[in-house]
Amino acid sequence: MRESMKMPRIRESEVTDETTFLNRREILQLGSTAVMGATLAGCFSADEAEAESTSTSDGRMLRKLDNVKPAPPAFRIQEEHTSESDATSYNNFYEFGTDKKDPSRNAHSLQPEPWSIVVDGEVGKPGLVPLETILARADLEERIYRFRCVETWSMVVPWIGISLGDVLKSFEPTSKARYVSFETLVDRKQMPGQNRHVIDWPYREGLRMDEAMHPLAILAVGMYGKILPNQNGAPIRLIVPWKYGFKSIKSIVRIHFSESQPATSWNDLAADEYGFYANVNPKVAHPRWSQARERKLGEYRKHPTLAFNGYGDQVASLYDGMDLQRYF
Ligand code: MTE
Numbered sequence: 001m002r003e004s005m006k007m008p009r010i011r012e013s014e015v016t017d018e019t020t021f022l023n024r025r026e027i028l029q030l031g032s033t034a035v036m037g038a039t040l041a042g043c044f045s046a047d048e049a050e051a052e053s054t055s056t057s058d059g060r061m062l063r064k065l066d067n068v069k070p071a072p073p074a075f076r077i078q079e080e081h082t083s084e085s086d087a088t089s090y091n092n093f094y095e096f097g098t099d100k101k102d103p104s105r106n107a108h109s110l111q112p113e114p115w116s117i118v119v120d121g122e123v124g125k126p127g128l129v130p131l132e133t134i135l136a137r138a139d140l141e142e143r144i145y146r147f148r149c150v151e152t153w154s155m156v157v158p159w160i161g162i163s164l165g166d167v168l169k170s171f172e173p174t175s176k177a178r179y180v181s182f183e184t185l186v187d188r189k190q191m192p193g194q195n196r197h198v199i200d201w202p203y204r205e206g207l208r209m210d211e212a213m214h215p216l217a218i219l220a221v222g223m224y225g226k227i228l229p230n231q232n233g234a235p236i237r238l239i240v241p242w243k244y245g246f247k248s249i250k251s252i253v254r255i256h257f258s259e260s261q262p263a264t265s266w267n268d269l270a271a272d273e274y275g276f277y278a279n280v281n282p283k284v285a286h287p288r289w290s291q292a293r294e295r296k297l298g299e300y301r302k303h304p305t306l307a308f309n310g311y312g313d314q315v316a317s318l319y320d321g322m323d324l325q326r327y328f
């Protein structure tokens with residue numbers, strides 16, 4: 001058996017009966033997280049970074065979050081938001097442990113600043129890019145999205161982020177770039193859950209380029225009007241609202257462009273359970289549970305799951321002609 005297969009699988013009891021009512025607790029106060037200047041390398045010159053920097057003189061990114069554009073109607077779900085305390089205390093972030101409460105308990109050891117991302121592969125402008133350089137290239141915008149975990153819990157969250165497509169374009173992908181993949185930080189000191197081989201670290205995820213360029217896909221740096229808490233993937237994570245939550249990789253340190261489909265963590269662990277596409281689909285059951293219904297964090301009653309998590313009119317055409325039972 002491969003090392004990585006020793007991971008604890010999601011239990012069925014977690015899927016159907018877990019409620020968050022006992023898990024409520026006060027949110028960690030991380031609002032004033034600063035993003036300081038980082039070392040430059042690759043193709044991004046120091047001058048360019050300075051010109052584009054969004055950091056204020058004291059290096060804080062917080063003020064940039066004050067300049068957030070409201071969510072346009074197409075990107076704003078008209079549903080009650082999940083409470084901030086639920087969304088920040090019931091998490092999946094195996095780098096800090098596999099219990100839902102582990103990330104909020106343990107993620108204080110993550111240092112989200114300074115932060116840089118390696119950009120490489122089929123791309124015209126590879127390099128080590130400071131987060132503030134990336135943030136300077138796109139407007140911060142609120143997005144109020146449904147979020148559906150493969151385990152059948154869901155939430156509605158006001159994220160703050162930037163268009164993934166705009167960021168990717170700024171790196172000038174080559175014509176060979178058909179996929180983009182992402183990696184999370186590997187650092188056992190900052191991420192104590194990595195001392196256990198539950199996943200073949202780093203956590204990896206990927207998208208087809210046309211999916212990544214879709215306007216719904218964002219890189220989130222905040223939620224509920226504040227900087228992203230560590231347990232939710234600080235300082236920068238992916239949000240792809242029509243896909244199961246495991247695609248939305250946290251604490252990204254690498255963006256890689258490739259011609260062939262990249263290996264991804266959950267698909268590697270159990271390809272029959274977690275497809276590469278992972279589009280929310282109530283008609284394709286997980287081998288161990290139905291995906292037809294979901295429970296919103298903070299609620300007892302379940303409600304029906306929507307195809308593409310309710311974003312079908314915006315994204316279904318990406319999959320025209322594909323057998324979604326096979327490419328699940
Ligand atoms: N990213 C990393 N690096 N590690 C993880 O364990 N879990 C994924 C996704 N991104 C995960 C991750 C899963 S399974 C889900 S459902 C969402 O993060 C949960 O996001 P949340 O904790 O902000 O709700």
